[in-house]
Amino acid sequence: MAFWIGLDDTDSRKAGCTTYVAAVAMRRLEALGARIVGYPRLIRLNPSCPYKTRGNAAIAFKVEGIELERAEELMRSVVEELSELDEGAETGIVFLEGEPDERLRSFYWRAVRELVSLDDGFKVAEEAEAKLIYYGSGRGIIGALAAIGADLSLGKTYELIAHRRREYWGTVRRIDPVSVLELDEATRPYTFDNIDPESGEIRIAPHTPCPVLFGIRGVDPEIFEKALKIIRVYEPIEFVTIFETNQATDVHYQRLGIRDLRDGVCAVVEGVVTMQPRANVGGHVFFKLGDGNGEIWCAAYEPTKSFRKLILQLIPGDEVVAYGAVKQKPQGLTLNLEKIYIRRLAEKIVERSPKCPECGKRMTSMGGSKGFKCRRCGAKLPEEYKEISRVPRAIKPGFYEVPPSARRHLARPLMLDELLRDNEHRQGASNLI
Numbered sequence: 001m002a003f004w005i006g007l008d009d010t011d012s013r014k015a016g017c018t019t020y021v022a023a024v025a026m027r028r029l030e031a032l033g034a035r036i037v038g039y040p041r042l043i044r045l046n047p048s049c050p051y052k053t054r055g056n057a058a059i060a061f062k063v064e065g066i067e068l069e070r071a072e073e074l075m076r077s078v079v080e081e082l083s084e085l086d087e088g089a090e091t092g093i094v095f096l097e098g099e100p101d102e103r104l105r106s107f108y109w110r111a112v113r114e115l116v117s118l119d120d121g122f123k124v125a126e127e128a129e130a131k132l133i134y135y136g137s138g139r140g141i142i143g144a145l146a147a148i149g150a151d152l153s154l155g156k157t158y159e160l161i162a163h164r165r166r167e168y169w170g171t172v173r174r175i176d177p178v179s180v181l182e183l184d185e186a187t188r189p190y191t192f193d194n195i196d197p198e199s200g201e202i203r204i205a206p207h208t209p210c211p212v213l214f215g216i217r218g219v220d221p222e223i224f225e226k227a228l229k230i231i232r233v234y235e236p237i238e239f240v241t242i243f244e245t246n247q248a249t250d251v252h253y254q255r256l257g258i259r260d261l262r263d264g265v266c267a268v269v270e271g272v273v274t275m276q277p278r279a280n281v282g283g284h285v286f287f288k289l290g291d292g293n294g295e296i297w298c299a300a301y302e303p304t305k306s307f308r309k310l311i312l313q314l315i316p317g318d319e320v321v322a323y324g325a326v327k328q329k330p331q332g333l334t335l336n337l338e339k340i341y342i343r344r345l346a347e348k349i350v351e352r353s354p355k356c357p358e359c360g361k362r363m364t365s366m367g368g369s370k371g372f373k374c375r376r377c378g379a380k381l382p383e384e385y386k387e388i389s390r391v392p393r394a395i396k397p398g399f400y401e402v403p404p405s406a407r408r409h410l411a412r413p414l415m416l417d418e419l420l421r422d423n424e425h426r427q428g429a430s431n432l433i
Contacts, residue, residue, distance in 0.1 A: 006094035008058035008143030012087035034066035042243035058143030092140025104149025111146035170209035174234035258294035317346025339401035
């Protein structure tokens with residue numbers, strides 16, 4: 001009988017990578033005669049989870065052709081060899097015979113959109129009759145269970161990950177940046193987030209001393225053959241693995257009203273700008289959004305770069321849909337913006353004091369509704385003589401997003417929305433996203 005293996009929390013903030021541990025385990029299982037059924041899964045969970053190390057990813061893969069007990073022994077051996085247990089990793093390994101049921105599907109959605117307790121993880125594992133191997137508190141079983149139960153029916157993408165040989169871990173990655181630009185030009189939009197067009201930064205290579213050399217994200221696994229022929233690296237690759245993922249699918253968002261928001265959720269919030277956006281000394285931009293039942297702070301932080309300039313152009317009265325992660329901050333609950341849809345722009349009206357009808361000098365207000373007075377000649381005019389002009393807005397309704405360097409794994413780039421629409425127009429439905 002085929003069975004699923006889930007794996008999570010093998011790395012630390014210093015080193016390690018769950019994709020690497022899983023890739024080694026799958027190859028050793030195959031050496032024993034096992035078969036990996038389909039693509040292994042790389043599943044991103046709630047990006048607001050306080051216990052995550054970096055990308056909050058878990059792995060699951062389906063195995064057949066080997067006895068469960070033998071697979072358990074091998075997984076335990078691989079984890080104890082490669083997991084960062086000495087650095088605090090609380091690795092969890094889950095084994096599930098047969099297919100995941102609705103309980104695990106539901107658990108996946110909770111793990112992607114909420115903060116799930118470890119007790120809930122153990123309870124669901126018991127109900128699903130899953131077998132567990134865990135270290136420390138076993139917090140990794142949450143991600144391992146969720147990865148097995150992952151529901152990719154609302155969309156999926158793929159990632160090709162090239163891992164480094166151990167002797168190169170911690171050294172500078174030798175990737176030709178020009179070849180990454182060539183790869184992007186030749187394969188976009190079927191691959192995405194290869195570079196940050198705003199900064200020119202290469203996005204396929206991590207900056208940590210982990211075993212990953214590079215990762216190419218795409219909407220069709222067949223595009224990776226072309227990508228690998230273009231990219232140039234100057235160090236040996238240990239192996240390459242293609243994962244199916246929930247990355248770039250927006251599945252972490254929940255459409256919520258402001259009064260239903262809470263710390264740790266990722267939300268889509270509709271409302272009206274109620275306070276003029278302003279930048280603080282750190283370069284972060286803040287404004288308030290209201291929906292008639294409450295208000296919440298929205299923030300575009302400094303790493304979002306030019307996205308902040310867009311946010312600064314909003315004015316009170318603009319109707320928007322904000323996407324982001326809700327965090328408890330000193331100023332109160334705050335939605336950290338990942339993208340925004342401007343539904344309707346308010347009129348921008350500028351009021352000025354009138355010119356003096358006697359001498360032509362700009363008059364000054366006498367305060368409140370008292371009208372205006374000319375300082376040069378003393379002439380006066382009532383309040384209704386003020387000049388009112390409508391200023392054209394520099395921004396337009398539509399979607400706007402943070403640059404790739406500030407984008408979280410689960411957030412869908414707008415270019416993929418365009419690809420989906422194009423495919424639906426040409427084919428009636430998309431089988432790529």
